[in-house]
Amino acid sequence: MDRFDWKPFAVLSVLLGYLFVFGKLYTLMLLTRAGMYCIVTIGMCLLVGYAGQVSIGHAAFYAIGGYTSAILTIRYGVPLWGGLVCAVALSCAVAFLIGIPTLRLRGHYLAMATLGFGVIVYSLIHSSIEFTGGSSGISGAPPLTLFGTNLAEDGGIFYFLFVWINVAVFMLLAGNIIRSRPGRALMSIHGNEEAANAAGVNTSAFKLKVFVLSAGMAAYAGFLYVHYDGFIGANSAELMLSVIFVAMVAVGGMANLWGTLCATVLLSLLPEFLRRTQKVKAADLPDFIHNSLGLSDTQIFKLIQKFQELDVLIYGLIIIVFMIFMPQGIFTGTADMFRTLARRVRAVRGKRRVSDAS
Amino acid sequence: MSLLSQIIQFTFSGLANGGTYILVALGLNIIYNATGIINFAQGEFAVFGSFIMITLCMAWGIPAPVAFPITVLALAGIGALFHRTAIAPLKKPSVITMVIITIGGSIFMRGVAMLIWGKYPQRLDPFIDAPPIRFMDAIIKWDTLLVLVIVALVVAALYWFFEKTVTGKAMRACAENREAALLMGINVDRIVLLSFALSAALGAVAGVVYTPGASMEYGRGPYFGLRGFEVAIIGGLGNSVGAVLAGILIGLFETFSAGFLSPTYKEAITLALLLLVLFVKPSGILGKAEVARLKDF
Amino acid sequence: MLKVQSLSTNYGNLRVLHGVSLHVSEGEAVALIGANGAGKSTLMKSITGLLPPRKGTIQLFDENITAMAPARVIRRGIALVPEGRKLFATLTVQDNLMLGAYHRYAADRAQLDTDLERIYEIFPRLKERRAQLAGTLSGGEQQMVAVGRALMARPRLLLLDEPSMGLAPTIIEEIFAVLGDLQKQGLTLLLVEQNVRLAFAMARRAYVLETGRVALQGPVDELMANKEVKRAYLGKGYKEVWE
Numbered sequence: 093m094d095r096f097d098w099k100p101f102a103v104l105s106v107l108l109g110y111l112f113v114f115g116k117l118y119t120l121m122l123l124t125r126a127g128m129y130c131i132v133t134i135g136m137c138l139l140v141g142y143a144g145q146v147s148i149g150h151a152a153f154y155a156i157g158g159y160t161s162a163i164l165t166i167r168y169g170v171p172l173w174g175g176l177v178c179a180v181a182l183s184c185a186v187a188f189l190i191g192i193p194t195l196r197l198r199g200h201y202l203a204m205a206t207l208g209f210g211v212i213v214y215s216l217i218h219s220s221i222e223f224t225g226g227s228s229g230i231s232g233a234p235p236l237t238l239f240g241t242n243l244a245e246d247g248g249i250f251y252f253l254f255v256w257i258n259v260a261v262f263m264l265l266a267g268n269i270i271r272s273r274p275g276r277a278l279m280s281i282h283g284n285e286e287a288a289n290a291a292g293v294n295t296s297a298f299k300l301k302v303f304v305l306s307a308g309m310a311a312y313a314g315f316l317y318v319h320y321d322g323f324i325g326a327n328s329a330e331l332m333l334s335v336i337f338v339a340m341v342a343v344g345g346m347a348n349l350w351g352t353l354c355a356t357v358l359l360s361l362l363p364e365f366l367r368r369t370q371k372v373k374a375a376d377l378p379d380f381i382h383n384s385l386g387l388s389d390t391q392i393f394k395l396i397q398k399f400q401e402l403d404v405l406i407y408g409l410i411i412i413v414f415m416i417f418m419p420q421g422i423f424t425g426t427a428d429m430f431r432t433l434a435r436r437v438r439a440v441r442g443k444r445r446v447s448d449a450s
Numbered sequence: 451m452s453l454l455s456q457i458i459q460f461t462f463s464g465l466a467n468g469g470t471y472i473l474v475a476l477g478l479n480i481i482y483n484a485t486g487i488i489n490f491a492q493g494e495f496a497v498f499g500s501f502i503m504i505t506l507c508m509a510w511g512i513p514a515p516v517a518f519p520i521t522v523l524a525l526a527g528i529g530a531l532f533h534r535t536a537i538a539p540l541k542k543p544s545v546i547t548m549v550i551i552t553i554g555g556s557i558f559m560r561g562v563a564m565l566i567w568g569k570y571p572q573r574l575d576p577f578i579d580a581p582p583i584r585f586m587d588a589i590i591k592w593d594t595l596l597v598l599v600i601v602a603l604v605v606a607a608l609y610w611f612f613e614k615t616v617t618g619k620a621m622r623a624c625a626e627n628r629e630a631a632l633l634m635g636i637n638v639d640r641i642v643l644l645s646f647a648l649s650a651a652l653g654a655v656a657g658v659v660y661t662p663g664a665s666m667e668y669g670r671g672p673y674f675g676l677r678g679f680e681v682a683i684i685g686g687l688g689n690s691v692g693a694v695l696a697g698i699l700i701g702l703f704e705t706f707s708a709g710f711l712s713p714t715y716k717e718a719i720t721l722a723l724l725l726l727v728l729f730v731k732p733s734g735i736l737g738k739a740e741v742a743r744l745k746d747f
Numbered sequence: 748m749l750k751v752q753s754l755s756t757n758y759g760n761l762r763v764l765h766g767v768s769l770h771v772s773e774g775e776a777v778a779l780i781g782a783n784g785a786g787k788s789t790l791m792k793s794i795t796g797l798l799p800p801r802k803g804t805i806q807l808f809d810e811n812i813t814a815m816a817p818a819r820v821i822r823r824g825i826a827l828v829p830e831g832r833k834l835f836a837t838l839t840v841q842d843n844l845m846l847g848a849y850h851r852y853a854a855d856r857a858q859l860d861t862d863l864e865r866i867y868e869i870f871p872r873l874k875e876r877r878a879q880l881a882g883t884l885s886g887g888e889q890q891m892v893a894v895g896r897a898l899m900a901r902p903r904l905l906l907l908d909e910p911s912m913g914l915a916p917t918i919i920e921e922i923f924a925v926l927g928d929l930q931k932q933g934l935t936l937l938l939v940e941q942n943v944r945l946a947f948a949m950a951r952r953a954y955v956l957e958t959g960r961v962a963l964q965g966p967v968d969e970l971m972a973n974k975e976v977k978r979a980y981l982g983k984g985y986k987e988v989w990e
């Protein structure tokens with residue numbers, strides 16, 4: 093673990109490079125969003141997976157970041173970097189204040205406290221209409237510019253690159269934290285705090301640091317989002333988003349950064365994938381479906397339309413299925429699966445060879 | 451409206467809401483006591499209960515007194531199914547995986563509710579269609595009184611179940627000491643299944659008493675769930691007497707703060723109370739956790 | 748009556764019992780002694796089905812009850828008074844006793860009150876405290892509830908896991924007097940004890956368990972004479988003899 097693991101980076105770069113050259117603009121946009129979520133979930137992975145602290149309220153920090161920067165830059169003409177600093181600082185400050193009492197709690201109590209916090213922030217954003225625009229949100233946030241270029245121009249290719257470079261930087265940062273002394277101590281004993289404390293690691297300080305860091309990262313992602321889209325609404329603080337963040341970490345295998353990254357990209361593309369299926373026309377479907385179901389074209393059309401509403405349901409299903417069948421996460425889980433498969437195949441081949449020989 | 455009649459008005463609607471929360475919280479406690487799991491899908495049981503009742507009454511025209519028990523039974527089945535499909539197969543349950551898996555379950559159920567009943571709110575006719583009682587300018591609906599009666603009856607029935615029946619005692623025994631319960635020949639797995647069924651049935655009652663004269667939409671689960679958590683925590687997790695007291699408290703607190711402080715920030719204010727209790731006294735208002743457990747029924 | 752043959756039991760990957768064999772005949776009282784961590788409680792758990800063994804067999808009369816679920820084991824007449832009593836602390840004394848008869852509750856309902864009275868005759872103190880929460884009793888009274896609860900199952904074979912642990916001598920005497928009476932009335936006992944003198948006063952035969960294996964076995968008087976047993980289990984009073 094001490095040597096830098098370059099392989100995943102290489103794979104990622106090749107994939108991203110491919111997309112950069114051949115990808116459609118729309119795909120780029122989706123992946124830019126996914127990259128922003130990755131920034132949130134990398135922090136969440138440190139918090140939930142490594143420090144063992146569940147948070148079901150991280151969308152609140154994402155929203156705080158986005159709203160702070162949007163309000164400051166639009167209403168008060170603050171420059172972008174000012175918005176960024178304030179967004180991250182405010183989010184970290186809130187996380188610090190909330191974190192001190194919250195992180196004393198454990199298990200279910202911690203989950204409920206963070207959940208309560210998240211919903212409070214949502215309802216504050218939703219209700220403070222003069223300030224946040226309530227349910228209609230805020231629009232018109234200035235686009236992000238770097239070295240005089242508007243990153244969102246040209247279909248956002250540069251934005252895409254910029255976000256993913258950020259993801260890479262945060263991955264490195266997270267890796268360093270995991271390899272740091274307190275990080276290693278926490279990981280090696282699987283979040284057993286008594287043991288860590290006994291080993292001389294101040295776990296509560298470490299937990300608070302990770303909590304504040306993850307809140308700051310979420311805020312940064314919110315900032316990136318609002319200056320990409322120009323718009324932010326109360327749904328950015330929704331409970332569902334917080335839950336999706338946790339789900340991404342869980343599906344990734346909890347204490348697994350690369351798994352989290354994978355799961356984040358896949359899960360953020362899922363609603364889009366389902367939306368695409370809606371475009372399928374009833375007539376395109378093979379005859380046997382019509383025949384075997386005995387449905388008319390309009391009925392099938394309605395069914396297909398319903399299909400796009402399935403994203404909520406499928407999210408739920410994915411979480412349950414992963415927790416039950418692949419608790420080690422998508423990355424390790426798939427690798428394990430292939431390994432078992434390979435072993436089986438080898439065993440079968442071996443047997444055959446033995447039987448051939450005899 | 452005079453201050454006094456306002457107070458009367460708020461008291462009644464606060465109690466009615468509180469009654470709903472009590473039922474959700476008792477459902478949470480039952481599962482918590484039997485398994486140590488907090489079921490984050492508890493609010494979804496209430497939503498399903500409400501929707502099934504709406505379908506039975508409004509679409510199929512079944513009279514409410516018949517539809518009500520059908521709904522409760524249906525939810526008991528759903529609760530049992532939830533346990534069998536989502537909870538029981540888990541090999542290495544830890545608090546984190548349990549939190550995440552029950553959240554997964556709640557999202558799944560929300561998705562199903564949206565698929566079946568659509569995205570728009572649905573209405574349920576009042577149970578008692580009589581002109582409301584007027585008492586010093588305060589208007590009290592008959593349904594409000596009915597809710598209070600139903601909640602009182604359910605609480606009494608639960609008390610009877612856990613204090614007087616051998617199955618109820620066996621359920622408490624499982625909660626208390628799983629291994630000893632097994633030694634008594636109690637089928638712990640079946641008791642846990644039963645606790646999920648019972649808990650879902652309670653959720654159904656909560657959903658049903660909440661809806662008449664109002665409406666239900668698929669996304670309401672977290673609202674019920676959060677209020678249920680709040681009541682359960684403030685009453686002391688697993689403590690049912692505490693839950694009843696805390697339910698009344700939260701119901702009143704919510705309506706009075708909405709009425710006198712700020713209707714806009716009702717949600718935030720009510721939840722702030724949850725955080726306050728969690729930070730100051732996570733074992734709940736009834737004091738030490740051990741004492742609270744001894745008072746459990 | 749009970750026959751355990753080369754039983755091996757694990758906690759996860761950790762093997763705790765390594766091929767333990769023992770037998771108990773009907774009407775007999777057998778003692779099982781051994782140091783802390785020898786695996787005595789694990790053996791009790793294996794017999795009652797709480798912790799299914801990995802290897803070996805357990806036979807009750809002619810029936811193979813290996814790895815049978817606890818609910819079925821108790822129906823066949825084996826009850827365990829577990830280590831540390833494991834009462835249902837927030838239930839009343841009477842409820843605890845009644846739950847002891849859970850497995851025959853529906854079938855035997857008319858009989859239960861008589862059985863309960865019998866327990867109260869054996870332990871009159873419990874009758875006074877019938878409505879009290881079990882968790883609020885003294886240690887000795889709790890042990891009485893634990894024994895009474897197991898008796899309510901109407902066992903043919905009673906397993907006791909260190910019933911004297913942490914109790915005052917007078918209480919121990921009282922409880923062991925009761926156990927002695929029960930044995931005379933025909934109840935078969937398998938008694939796990941660290942207090943070897945106590946165990947040997949009660950039993951005819953004994954097994955010595957050491958790190959998951961039966962190290963010694965035989966009639967109690969023979970074991971009493973054994974130097975190893977004296978040194979390891981009979982403590983100070985025998986020290987001079989050994990030295």
Ligand SMILES: Nc1ncnc2c1ncn2[C@@H]1O[C@H](COP(=O)(O)OP(=O)(O)O)[C@@H](O)[C@H]1O
Pocket residue numbers: 758761763781782783784785786787788789790
């Ligand atoms: N729940 C458990 N998980 C893992 N190991 C256990 C567990 N219970 C007991 N052990 C281990 O099994 C061995 C035997 O324990 P036990 O049967 O309780 O011994 P005894 O009752 O003779 O004191 C000990 O080494 C103990 O550490």
Ligand SMILES: [Mg+2]
Pocket residue numbers: 784787788789830908
């Ligand atoms: Mg022991």
